[in-house]
Amino acid sequence: MERENPQTPTSYKRDALFLSLAGIFLTSLVLGNVIGTTKFVTIFSVELSDWMLSIVPELIRDHQIYTMSVPVGVIAYPFTFLATDLISELYGRKKAQLVVWVGFWMNVFMLFLMTVNHWLPNTGGVSGGIQLFEGVYEFMIGNTIASMIAYLTAQTIDVRLFHFWKEYTNGKHLWLRNNASTTVSQLVDSTAILTILYVAGNLGQEVDTIGKLIILILNSYLFKFFFALFDTPLCYLGVKLFQEFEEDPGEYSLYEG
Numbered sequence: 001m002e003r004e005n006p007q008t009p010t011s012y013k014r015d016a017l018f019l020s021l022a023g024i025f026l027t028s029l030v031l032g033n034v035i036g037t038t039k040f041v042t043i044f045s046v047e048l049s050d051w052m053l054s055i056v057p058e059l060i061r062d063h064q065i066y067t068m069s070v071p072v073g074v075i076a077y078p079f080t081f082l083a084t085d086l087i088s089e090l091y092g093r094k095k096a097q098l099v100v101w102v103g104f105w106m107n108v109f110m111l112f113l114m115t116v117n118h119w120l121p122n123t124g125g126v127s128g129g130i131q132l133f134e135g136v137y138e139f140m141i142g143n144t145i146a147s148m149i150a151y152l153t154a155q156t157i158d159v160r161l162f163h164f165w166k167e168y169t170n171g172k173h174l175w176l177r178n179n180a181s182t183t184v185s186q187l188v189d190s191t192a193i194l195t196i197l198y199v200a201g202n203l204g205q206e207v208d209t210i211g212k213l214i215i216l217i218l219n220s221y222l223f224k225f226f227f228a229l230f231d232t233p234l235c236y237l238g239v240k241l242f243q244e245f246e247e248d249p250g251e252y253s254l255y256e257g
Contacts, residue, residue: 014245025083029103032073036143043068078227081182086238093163100155146196154189186224
């Protein structure tokens with residue numbers, strides 16, 4: 001007798017979508033922590049016109065030149081907010097918060113594995129990049145600890161604000177909860193992680209004043225802020241494409257059946 005499969009095609013696809021979104025979240029999170037502040041990249045550099053000089057603080061520009069420079073880890077991190085917003089919208093607050101906690105403990109596990117490998121004696125003449133490993137480990141320890149503190153706070157704020165606005169607007173205006181939650185939580189994240197790294201001395205010798213730290217925080221936040229605006233249509237598209245798999249236990253839905 002053939003055994004009946006209790007899982008319907010729709011529930012299978014729903015689970016596959018959840019795992020895919022969680023995978024994007026966790027991959028972006030881990031990558032961001034590993035590469036962290038190992039490299040700063042220039043997103044763009046622009047010469048400001050005279051009228052803009054009055055609204056752009058001197059602290060974040062060099063005379064008339066404004067350069068947006070951010071750590072490479074920041075480029076991966078906004079995808080975590082897009083993933084949690086989609087999970088929040090489609091699967092509800094509890095599953096979104098679950099993914100946040102899984103990400104936290106994954107980082108703890110990654111730190112454990114890297115530390116064990118750091119402690120184990122090196123096999124002389126065989127290792128091809130011992131200095132590279134030790135350099136990555138040194139940077140990753142500080143980055144990951146700082147990131148875990150900032151991340152857990154920021155992502156929890158993001159999930160809770162997202163559902164606050166969802167309930168307040170009766171499930172309408174996805175653009176409002178998507179941006180209102182993400183822009184606030186990303187400011188918390190940028191400020192927390194860079195401040196911790198500054199205190200720990202993990203930002204390099206050139207970042208030696210509070211003013212320079214503020215520049216980094218503003219640049220990182222501006223990058224995340226504009227990404228948050230950019231990911232709003234992506235969030236709408238994702239919810240529209242996958243609305244048939246929605247299982248948010250809340251009573252509010254963006255697209256009514």
